[in-house]
Amino acid sequence: MNAANPIHAASRGGRPLLNAVNVSYAVKGAQLLKGVSLAIQPGENLGIVGPNGSGKSTLLKLLAGLKTPTQGDVLLRGKSLSTLRRRDIAQCLAVVEQHAQTSDHLTLQRAVELGRTPWLSALAPWTDVDRHIVDQAMADVNLQHLKHRAWHSLSGGERQRAHIARALAQRPQILLLDEPTNHLDIQQQLSILGRVHQLPVTTVIALHDLNQALDCDRLAVLDGGRLVALGSPFEVLTPERLHTTFGVTGHWLTDPVDGAKLLRLRTVSDCAP
Amino acid sequence: MNRMSVCRWLGHGLWVSAVLALAIMAGVAIGETSISLPVIAQVLANKLWAAGYRVDLIDEGIVWNYRLTRAIVAAACGAGLAISGVVLQSLLRNPLADPYLLGISAGASTGAVLVAVIGLGAGAVSLSTGAFVGAIAAFALVALLARASRGETAAGQIILAGIAGSQLFNALTSFLITRSANAEQARGIMFWLLGNLSGVRWSSVSLAVPVVLFGLAVCLWHRRSLDAFTFGADSAASLGIPVRRVQATLIATTALITAVMVSIVGSIGFVGLVVPHAVRMIAGVRHARLLPLSALSGALFMIAADALSRTVIEGQVLPIGVITALVGAPVFALILIRGSRLR
Numbered sequence: 379m380n381a382a383n384p385i386h387a388a389s390r391g392g393r394p395l396l397n398a399v400n401v402s403y404a405v406k407g408a409q410l411l412k413g414v415s416l417a418i419q420p421g422e423n424l425g426i427v428g429p430n431g432s433g434k435s436t437l438l439k440l441l442a443g444l445k446t447p448t449q450g451d452v453l454l455r456g457k458s459l460s461t462l463r464r465r466d467i468a469q470c471l472a473v474v475e476q477h478a479q480t481s482d483h484l485t486l487q488r489a490v491e492l493g494r495t496p497w498l499s500a501l502a503p504w505t506d507v508d509r510h511i512v513d514q515a516m517a518d519v520n521l522q523h524l525k526h527r528a529w530h531s532l533s534g535g536e537r538q539r540a541h542i543a544r545a546l547a548q549r550p551q552i553l554l555l556d557e558p559t560n561h562l563d564i565q566q567q568l569s570i571l572g573r574v575h576q577l578p579v580t581t582v583i584a585l586h587d588l589n590q591a592l593d594c595d596r597l598a599v600l601d602g603g604r605l606v607a608l609g610s611p612f613e614v615l616t617p618e619r620l621h622t623t624f625g626v627t628g629h630w631l632t633d634p635v636d637g638a639k640l641l642r643l644r645t646v647s648d649c650a651p
Numbered sequence: 652m653n654r655m656s657v658c659r660w661l662g663h664g665l666w667v668s669a670v671l672a673l674a675i676m677a678g679v680a681i682g683e684t685s686i687s688l689p690v691i692a693q694v695l696a697n698k699l700w701a702a703g704y705r706v707d708l709i710d711e712g713i714v715w716n717y718r719l720t721r722a723i724v725a726a727a728c729g730a731g732l733a734i735s736g737v738v739l740q741s742l743l744r745n746p747l748a749d750p751y752l753l754g755i756s757a758g759a760s761t762g763a764v765l766v767a768v769i770g771l772g773a774g775a776v777s778l779s780t781g782a783f784v785g786a787i788a789a790f791a792l793v794a795l796l797a798r799a800s801r802g803e804t805a806a807g808q809i810i811l812a813g814i815a816g817s818q819l820f821n822a823l824t825s826f827l828i829t830r831s832a833n834a835e836q837a838r839g840i841m842f843w844l845l846g847n848l849s850g851v852r853w854s855s856v857s858l859a860v861p862v863v864l865f866g867l868a869v870c871l872w873h874r875r876s877l878d879a880f881t882f883g884a885d886s887a888a889s890l891g892i893p894v895r896r897v898q899a900t901l902i903a904t905t906a907l908i909t910a911v912m913v914s915i916v917g918s919i920g921f922v923g924l925v926v927p928h929a930v931r932m933i934a935g936v937r938h939a940r941l942l943p944l945s946a947l948s949g950a951l952f953m954i955a956a957d958a959l960s961r962t963v964i965e966g967q968v969l970p971i972g973v974i975t976a977l978v979g980a981p982v983f984a985l986i987l988i989r990g991s992r993l994r
Contacts, residue, residue, distance in 0.1 A: 444885050468891025475889075478882040481746065482936045495879045496891030500872045503656045541882075548890070 393456065395420045395552055395580055396441060396471070401450035403436055410436045413450070414605045416598055418552065418582055423575060425594030425611075426584045429624055432600040434584040435476065438556050441582060442473045468496035472545035474538075476556040486532060486540050487525040490516055493547025515546040519573055535566030542574070552580040559590070588615060588624075589640050599623055615641065667947050671726060678722035678954040679714055682961055686710055686718075695719075716852065724851045725957040725971075726950035727859035728912045729922055731866060733930075733949025735905035736923025737941055738870055741877045742898055744884075746986055747810050749923035750786075750909040754816030756918035758789020759910040760844055761820045761827070767840070768831045779858065782910035789816050790906055846919040846972030848957055855915045866908040867946055873901060874938040881936070919972045921979020922949055928986060 394417035403411040411433045418424055418441075426434050439445040440452055443459035452459045454470060472493070480489075493515065494508045516522045519539040524532065532540065538558055545553055555574065559567035567590070574581055575593055585591045592611045599607040599614055601623040607614045612630075620628040620643070628643045679691050694714040696702035732750065739748035750756050762785020763778050796812035824844070828837050843850070870877070876897045879887040888894045912919070926949045927941070934940045953971070956978070960969040 439885075442889055444888055463891075464888060464893045465891035468889060471889075473886075473889035475882075475885060478886050480744075480881050480883075482881050483931070484881065484936050488935075488937070489881070492879055492881060492890060495875055498875055500875070 394418055394453075395455060396582070397453040397456075398437070398441060398447075399451050399453065401437075401440055401447040401452060403433075403440060403445065404448045409603055411440070411447075411603045414600075414603075415450075416441075416605060416608070418580060420551070420580055422580060423593075423595045424582045425591040425597045426582065426600060427586075427588060427591050427597055428600035432623075433603040434600055435556055436603075437600065438473075438554050438582065438584055442471060442554050443467050444473070465496050468548060470550060471552050471554065472548040472550035474541045474545050474553070474555040474558055476558075476560060478541060480529065482529070484529050485525065486521060486527050486529060486536075487512065487516070489529055489540050490521075490525075490543045490547050493544040496548060511549060512547050515543040518546055518577070519543045533566075535562045535570065538562065538566075538570060539573070542570070546577070546579075550579060552582065553577065555581065555583040557584050557586060560586070588620075588628075588643065592640065612639065621646065663943070667943065671947065671950055674951050674954050675719070675722045675726060678725065678958050679718040681958040682713075682718060683966070684713070686714060690714070720851050720853055720856050721848050721957065722954055723856050724859050724915060725848055725953040727856075727863045728848075728916055728919065729926070729949035729951070729953025729956075730946035731859070731863040731908040731912050731949070732919065732922040733926040733945040733952075734863070734867055734870055734942060735908050737927040737938070737945050738877065738901050738905050739923070740927055741880050741938070742901060743809060744880065745809060746928070747924065747983070749921070750905060751918060751920035751923060752810060752817070753813035754789045754793050754820060755786045755906055755909050756913055756920070757817040757820035757824070758792075759783070759786040759906075759913035760918050761785045761824045762788070762910070763914045764824050764827050764840060768827055768836065777914075779911050779914040782914040783907055785820070786906040786910040786913075787903070789820055790902060792816055792819075842970065843917040845970035846917045846975070847968075847970055848916050848960075849968060851915065858911060859915055862908060862911045863946070866904050867942065869904045870901065870942050871939070873897060874942060877901075877938040877942075878936075917970075917972065919953075919975055921975045921983065922952060924986075925975075925979045925982045926952055928982070 396418040398414055398416045400413050400415050401411060402409065402413055414433075414437060416437075426437060428434050436445070440447050443452065443454075443462075443464075446460060454462065454467060459467060490512050491508075494504070494512065497508070498504065513522070516525055519542050521536065521539055521543055524536060529537070529540075542553075542555070542558065558570055558574065562570065567587075571590055571593065574583060583594070585594075591597055594611060596609060597607070597611050597614045598605055599619065606623060607619055615628065617628060620626050620641075624643075625646060626643045627646055628641045630639050631642050632639055676688060676691055680686055680688055690706060690710055691714055693702070693704035693706050694711050697704055697706060697711070698715055735755075736749045739750065739753065740746060742748075759782035762781040762783065765785070766778050766781030793809065793812045793816040796815060797809035800808050800812065828840055832840060876887070876892045879890045879892045884894050884898075887897075927945050930941060930945045930948050934944045953975075956971055956974040960971045960974050963969060963974075
C-alpha cells in the first residue's frame, strides 16, 4: 500500500509525522492532560498505555484533532491541526474509535465506503479507483467474504475490523486506534492486533493489556494526565514503573516455545509476605 | 461530474416529475364534486398556453384557483417536511427526530402568531420570517436543554427536550392568541394551527415550491456529509466533515423549510417522522437516494392525506394534521418498540 500512496512515501524522513507539543486539556476544571509532548515518527508503531482515566482516549482525540487542546498544539507534518481543513486532515490521518455504533441498516461494504468521504466532493462521482481501494481495504482485514452482510448481523470483532478497513480506505499516512480490542474475545483480540502491526502505515494505538503492548516499537506511558515514560517496551515497563503507575508488581518471563519475553503481573498485596 | 451521471440524474428527475404531476392531477380530480381528467387537462391547457377550450367557469375556478394550488402546496409541504425529517434524523443520530417532535414547528407557529396577531415588525416582517426566527429560537432552546441534561441516555434527551419545547411554545402561542386576538381571528388561527390547506392560493405556491427546491438542493449538495454521520459526529469529523458548519447549515435549512410550511399551512406532524423511515426500508440509507425519494414520497403522502381530509366526512374538511397524526402516531409507536428491541 505504501507504493500506491505517493504522499506516504514522500513523507519518510527525519521530521515527525504527528507532533504533540506540550499539550494540556481541561474540561470543566478537571485537568485531563498536563503538558504532554510526543513526536510520532513516520513508519513507527506507537502504543499508549496507562491505567483507566490516565488520559489515553483524550490524547488520541487531541492527536486526531477531534478536540482542541486548551494549551499547546498538535502539528501534522509541521502544520497546526487547528489551521488545517478537516478534509485535508482526513486525507492524511484516520481514526478508529472505541464505541462507534449505528442503528442504520447498511452493509459492511457501505460502511467501509464511507472511508472515501474525504476524497470525494458534492460533484466528484464515485469511480473505479474508489471501488478498488475499498476492496483492498476489506482484503487487508480479511473481510471480503462478508462485504454484503448487514452491519447489525456482524460480530463485535468483525465490526471492529470493518472500522479499521473504513479507516484504511481513507488511505491515511497515520492511523489512530483507541483500544480496538476492547470487549472482544481473545482470539479476535490477537487477530486484530496482528493485523494492525502488519499494516504498512504509522499507527498510534491505545492499549490496556501490557503484554499486548509489547509488540509496539515504542510505548508512551500516561499517568494522571502526564506522560511519565516514553521508549521501547522493555526500557519503559520497569518493575518501578509498573509499581508506581499501574500499582502492580511485574516480572519478565521467557516463553520456552519461542524465547519471547512476557510480563507476569500481580497485585501488590499478593506479593506482600 | 461526468456526462453519464448527469444523464442519470436527469433521467431520475424526469420520472419523479412525471409521478408527481400525475399525483397532483389525481389530487385535483378528487373532491366533493369530482372533476374528470379531460376537464382538468383542458383547464391547464387554457391557463398555460391559452388553448381556448370551452370549460365550465365554475369547474375552471375550482381546478385552477382552489384544487391545483392546494395539491401543489400539499406536495411541497410533504416533500419539505420529509426532507427535514431525513436531515434531522441523520444529523442527530436519532430515529425519532422530526421538526414536529423537536419543537421546531411549535416555535415557528409562535413566531408566525407574533407577527400576525401582535403585529411585530410593523408589517415589514413577513409571516414566514417570523416563523423562521421562531423555529431557530425553538431549536436553539431544545438543543441547549438537551445538552444541559445530557446523561446516560443522550439519544432520548433531545426528544424529551423537544417535548418540553413544544409544550412551552404551544402555551406561548395560546397565550398570545387569547391576549391579543379577537374571537374571529382566534378561531381562524386555531384552525390553521391544526394544519389547514384551505387558505392556499397561488402566492403560497410561489413561496413553498422555491423554498422546497432550494432546501432539497442544499441537502443533496451535503449528501456525502450526511452519509458520514452514520457512526456519529466524531466519526464524521474524522472523515473530513466540518461538523459544526454542516450541522449549522443543514439545521438552518430544515428550520427554513419548516417555518415556511408552518406559515402557509400550520404545523403538520409525523410526515417528517414516518416518510423517511418507510423510504429507508425500501431505498436504503444512502442520502443520494434517500433525500429525493423521501421528498417524492412525502409529496405523494400529503396529496393523499389532503384528498382524504376533504372526502372522508361528507360536507366537512378535516384538518390535515388529524389525518397525518392518525397514520403517524401508530408508526411512531412501532419505531419505539422496534428501537427498544434493537438495543
